[in-house]
Amino acid sequence: xxxxxxxxxxxxxxxxxxxxxxxxxxxxxxxxxxxxxxxxxxxxxxxxxxxxxxxxxxxxxxxxxxxxxxxxxxxxxxxxxxxxxxxxxxxxxxxxxxxxxxxxxxxxxxxxxxxxxxxxxxxxxxxxxxxxxxxxxxxxxxxxxxxxxxxxxxxxxxxxxxxxxxxxxxxxxxxxxxxxxxxxxxxxxxxxxxxxxxxxxxxxxxxxxxxxxxxxxxxxxxxxxxxxxxxxxxxxxxxxxxxxxxxxxxxxxxxxxxxxxxxxxxxxxxxxxxxxxxxxxxxxxxxxxxxxxxxxxxxxxxxxxxxxxx
Amino acid sequence: xxxxxxxxxxxxxxxxxxxxxxxxxxxxxxxxxxxxxxxxxxxxxxxxxxxxxxxxxxxxxxxxxxxxxxxxxxxxxxxxxxxxxxxxxxxxxxxxxxxxxxxxxxxxxxxxxxxxxxxxxxxxxxxxxxxxxxxxxxxxxxxxxxxxxxxxxxxxxxxxxxxxxxxxxxxxxxxxxxxxxxxxxxxxxxxxxxxxxxxxxxxxxxxxxxxxxxxxxxxxxxxxxxxxxxxxxxxxxxxxxxxxxxxxxxxxxxxxxxxxxxxxxxxxxxxxxxxxxxxxxxxxxxxxxxxxxxxxxxxxxxxxxxxxxxxxxxxxxxxxxxxxxxxxxxxxxxxxxxxxxxxxxxxxxxxxxxxxxxxxxxxxxxxxxxxxxxxxxxxxxxxxxxxxxxxxxxxxxxxxxxxxxxxxxxxxxxxxxxxxxxxxxxxxxxxxxxxxx
Numbered sequence: 001x002x003x004x005x006x007x008x009x010x011x012x013x014x015x016x017x018x019x020x021x022x023x024x025x026x027x028x029x030x031x032x033x034x035x036x037x038x039x040x041x042x043x044x045x046x047x048x049x050x051x052x053x054x055x056x057x058x059x060x061x062x063x064x065x066x067x068x069x070x071x072x073x074x075x076x077x078x079x080x081x082x083x084x085x086x087x088x089x090x091x092x093x094x095x096x097x098x099x100x101x102x103x104x105x106x107x108x109x110x111x112x113x114x115x116x117x118x119x120x121x122x123x124x125x126x127x128x129x130x131x132x133x134x135x136x137x138x139x140x141x142x143x144x145x146x147x148x149x150x151x152x153x154x155x156x157x158x159x160x161x162x163x164x165x166x167x168x169x170x171x172x173x174x175x176x177x178x179x180x181x182x183x184x185x186x187x188x189x190x191x192x193x194x195x196x197x198x199x200x201x202x203x204x205x206x207x208x209x210x211x212x213x214x215x216x217x218x219x220x221x222x223x224x225x226x227x228x229x230x231x232x233x234x235x236x237x238x239x240x241x242x243x244x245x246x247x248x249x250x251x252x253x254x255x256x257x258x259x260x261x262x263x264x265x266x267x268x269x270x271x272x273x274x275x276x277x278x279x280x281x282x283x284x285x286x287x288x289x290x291x292x293x294x295x296x297x298x299x300x301x302x303x304x305x306x307x308x309x310x
Numbered sequence: 311x312x313x314x315x316x317x318x319x320x321x322x323x324x325x326x327x328x329x330x331x332x333x334x335x336x337x338x339x340x341x342x343x344x345x346x347x348x349x350x351x352x353x354x355x356x357x358x359x360x361x362x363x364x365x366x367x368x369x370x371x372x373x374x375x376x377x378x379x380x381x382x383x384x385x386x387x388x389x390x391x392x393x394x395x396x397x398x399x400x401x402x403x404x405x406x407x408x409x410x411x412x413x414x415x416x417x418x419x420x421x422x423x424x425x426x427x428x429x430x431x432x433x434x435x436x437x438x439x440x441x442x443x444x445x446x447x448x449x450x451x452x453x454x455x456x457x458x459x460x461x462x463x464x465x466x467x468x469x470x471x472x473x474x475x476x477x478x479x480x481x482x483x484x485x486x487x488x489x490x491x492x493x494x495x496x497x498x499x500x501x502x503x504x505x506x507x508x509x510x511x512x513x514x515x516x517x518x519x520x521x522x523x524x525x526x527x528x529x530x531x532x533x534x535x536x537x538x539x540x541x542x543x544x545x546x547x548x549x550x551x552x553x554x555x556x557x558x559x560x561x562x563x564x565x566x567x568x569x570x571x572x573x574x575x576x577x578x579x580x581x582x583x584x585x586x587x588x589x590x591x592x593x594x595x596x597x598x599x600x601x602x603x604x605x606x607x608x609x610x611x612x613x614x615x616x617x618x619x620x621x622x623x624x625x626x627x628x629x630x631x632x633x634x635x636x637x638x639x640x641x642x643x644x645x646x647x648x649x650x651x652x653x654x655x656x657x658x659x660x661x662x663x664x665x666x667x668x669x670x671x672x673x674x675x676x677x678x679x680x681x682x683x684x685x686x687x688x689x690x691x692x693x694x695x696x697x698x699x700x701x702x703x704x705x706x707x708x709x710x711x712x713x714x715x716x717x718x719x720x721x722x723x724x725x726x727x728x729x730x731x732x733x734x735x736x737x738x739x740x741x742x743x744x745x746x747x
Contacts, residue, residue, distance in 0.1 A: 071549055
């Protein structure tokens, strides 16, 4: 399935949540919608899911308007997670699949397969309330994909998952992608998106900042950055000639260069003052691209894997 | 398989599979029976200890002593014959001694207060003349004892009056001549159903309706609140339409309601077969087998449940917590219990303007009309299906059905927006905006 948003807009009272957003998600890719909290990611996803209607603009699936049949071919994991506490794991999986039009007898054997993969098989007939928060997240991920959807939409996918489970789910997502499924997810954690996505769309304050395939987006900016790791305080580098901007990531520094900057000279000057552990000419990170494009509205850089929505 | 049916199936199973469902089926009738029978049972219990009296007699003609003698009555306790009443003292005073009487009364009042005496009777100076200056002082409300005293005194004083008059008849023959009559009451059909039989039948029918409407209606509300609170709502809405979800819930829980009532009917039928074993007035048959009562009980149960559960679904969709919901539950409950609150007024005059008006207002109609049907239908002369009350009940039912349709429309408009709103409870203007949206 492929998905197209055609200049959709949504305003709540006097707040513009999504402003004239257009994007295309081709079939069989991992597509990331990236932006800080409050950028309009969830509103966009809710409009794709037909939970809220756009004020204007169109959402097209395989070139057609949304219809009832579409719901059954989509798996949706909302940002706010939750399950029936009093139902058993098996009951809830079958119920969710039936709501997607899959008869229980067809998915029963897949239930075991997924429970085993997620290390939840022993809890199959336990109630949801007996699971830990992380286990509930995994269960909810299973219910999202159990009915074998063609389009999988995951809002703030990594929130609430520990690194081990993030790896597990990443593997599954890659398998699904290779099987031709289209996967769209949103996150405010740029590092994860950078590792996982084929395509991205960055949004800020309801507007698109940049979109395209990861390679495209990066090449548009060229190899004009230096990743620098030094022993000691590297704060002095901002005063060197040819450096446009310094982003301090604490463990390393990312230096954005002016055009025609002399990288050899920079290396020399740095090496004179401190001991260099790494000096690499690279593409800019999504984070620095975002800062560049969105214009001085930094999302929190270091917050790996948790949401602080209010 | 339709998604409505998927939701229906889950909601139904969630209730029926629970242990509390089974407990409710057997416990509720048991509690109801206990509630009805216990007071009657207690009232029939024998007195457990002798009650102590005193008499102040100012009549000068020995009424006090005669009264004490007339009170003789015994019960058996541990194979011992124990008197019901013991007249501890009879204080005879001079007719004119009003200050002495006041002093004695004061001292006796203290004894009453200290529970050494239960009653004292004052027989005034004119009592023997027929103009009764009689009163009883007590802190007790034991109406059986009090009416026993009244009867004894009334016999005693009648005899005295008779003696004074010049009628040449024995006391016994006068008493039998003046025997009060017991008016038998027949309805238009030429039969009679005791008031209590009608009243308790009405309470049972309306009580079941009320219990189902409030119990399962609130279950609908809680189920919506749970889905909002656990945030599962958003996933559900991405799979089913809000309308399917709402109807699946209401009708699924409604089916559980009907299951419960059907089991009660079956239990009731078994008990009915054995009714000769217990002392139930045979006129109950005319209520239980009246087709109008049975038909409208089912119609009003279903329509009333749909009306109130839709209202409860509406409340569930606009609130965030059960605590918030309680503010709405109280007024809804009052609408439902109105027939109980007006109970005696309605049953004495089931065709009063108020009763008729409330049985045409959709939110009070199911319970109020049911109450009236139980009272009126068995008494009409023609076949009750073709009677005026059947026509009235049909009109009232149609009004409820129209209201159900209106409520489902209104609630579905509000529901689809409300279920995704978390946080602040919406204001009325906001809700009106959702309806139009």
